[in-house]
Amino acid sequence: MLLQVVCMAEGGIPLYSRPAGPGKQLPFSVISSLNGVHMFGGGQGVELLTTCSSAGKLAWRNFHNTMLQHQPNLLESRAFRVATPFEESPASWKPIHITMMLVTDDNQSSEAYLQRLLSSFFDAMVLLVGLEDLANIKNVERLKRDLRSSFQLLDSLLCPSELVADITGCADCLVFPQNDLLQECLRGFVSAAGNALGCLLVRNRIAAATERWWRLLAGEVVLLARFISTLSACTSRDIPVYLPRTSPNVPYRLLTFLLLPGVEVCLLCGPQPSLLHIENELLERFWRPAFDTLQLGPALSQRGFVLHTPLHPGVLGLLLVNPSLQQSVCSVQPHGPEPARKSVLSLESRRAALRSFYLFVTETYFTSILDAAKDPNPDTAHVRASTEVTECYTCTKRYRCYALAEGVRLLCVLFSTEVPTFSLSSASHAIMKSVAHLL
Incomplete structure (x- = not known):
């Protein structure tokens, strides 16, 4: 669970600090000390990204390398495109000096996941304030007031949600x-x-x-x-x-x-x-x-989709991701509303299990699933197919999970313990055939 995000301007000037809930605010002295450690590393030519302890994990992100430049008008341009930071002359670049710090009590969170979250927090600020005001901070107090409009969005990113876009990027x-x-x-x-x-x-x-x-x-x-x-x-x-x-x-x-x-x-x-x-x-x-x-x-x-063929009865949830389309479908009630009976796994537990399993397999076995979506070259795809894992599974006392990659699609399925281990693969392949048309 995320605890707090802190945003600071150049020189360690605090712009805001948003906790995940009441009673979880870090003392200002602790925030100052942590920022001091980060600034000390920067002064020595070292960029400190993450650190962890038995109590949690801490991640920093400097946005001073984010460049401000002219962008094409997407509504007027016929050929829709996105300018990259290196398509303009270096003379037009303006550096932005913003540092963000994220604190979580889950020391198992990966560095890549925390860095993606920090990017999302920064983008949330740009969405409502604009990059120009962040690049040219003329009045800190005025910027603090303007940033209040983004607090609801920032708090939403901090709190647990039924959505999975924060982990899939889709x-x-x-x-x-x-x-x-x-x-x-x-x-x-x-x-x-x-x-x-x-x-x-x-x-x-x-x-x-x-x-x-x-x-x-x-x-x-x-x-x-x-x-x-x-x-x-x-x-x-x-x-x-x-x-x-x-x-x-x-x-x-x-x-x-x-x-x-x-x-x-x-x-x-x-x-x-x-x-x-x-x-x-x-x-x-x-x-x-x-x-x-x-x-x-x-x-x-509640279900997320409707299929013409029934799913395996032991399926408790599934997550289908297609990075090439930037789309994902997730459901912890794949059979529709369930009867009022005591379940081994609550909906929240199912969602947590799917999220944890997805993060684990994409950062351990399917590390280039996003690269495959960006690189459709059949030659490189053949190399990836011959060297990378395409299926994996895990079993616990409460549930079983299976992951299956086909092309640029990745399917994660949550099964009940009633499903035997030897049938997880065949059941997952059958589910992939049933749901592949969704994305």
Whole structure:
């Protein structure tokens, strides 16, 4: 469990400190001492990344190497692309001096996982404040006030969630049985709104999205969905946001419209169209045909998907990830709502077991599953296939887990102890055939 994240400007000036819950705030003297150790290492030419003890683990991340530069306008450019930090002249770079520190009581957390979380915290700041204000801190107190708008999002990243995007780096998705209808409604709605970027969120999971929405970086897609989940319920919103990597300096309008309780359609656009025009002219016209389908959303969110063939009865949960599409599906109720009986594993325990197993196998055996998604070269894929593990499993007294990699897909299945070890492989392969079409 995460305990606290601390953000400091150059010279160790604290910008904020967010604990995971009440009564878990580290004393200021401890924070100062830990930051002093990190600054001492930096003065000696050493960058301190992590340290651990029997009580927990600590990770630091310097963002002074993050560069501020001009980014292309994603809404006006026909060829959608993302500029990399090295496509501009070095003369246009401006260094950012921000240090973030993360404290957790789980000393088994990997360095890679903690560093990803620190990147997410920094991106959350950029999303609502912009990179320009972080690069040119003219008034620390004013920046502190501006950063308060990101506290809800930061607290959400600190606390446990039903979502798994923080460990997979891919967006949490929900697969409707009539997904083509939702895509068609969304496509027409977005086109009528001026060809913006759009997605349909059901209980904080993406049920449909335009092609240009998926062309955003995975971290931006995940962060936008997480940000919307932290907002108080209302019928519509118009919020300026920055895209941390694609457009960190030019804000765009994030428009959201409530279709049903727990179901929202979101647009990312420029100055036009107006919120009133979409509400009065477009919303009902394009989404009325999908009303009956959308009503299934809240109930379907418990399961995450619907299959034409039944799953193995011993399956307690599964996690399917496709990094090449930046999408994942996770369910701890794969058979649907279960009868009211005492289960060996609660839903929270199932979710914790799947998360722990996924982190273990991706950081131990499937370390290049993300690289495989980025490198479709068949020659390198053959080398990976001949040298890497494609299946693994673990058994405990309460459950059994099996991981199976096929191409760029990774499937993690949680089984009950009633399933014998020798049948885990055949059952997992059968499940992969059943669920592979979801992503």
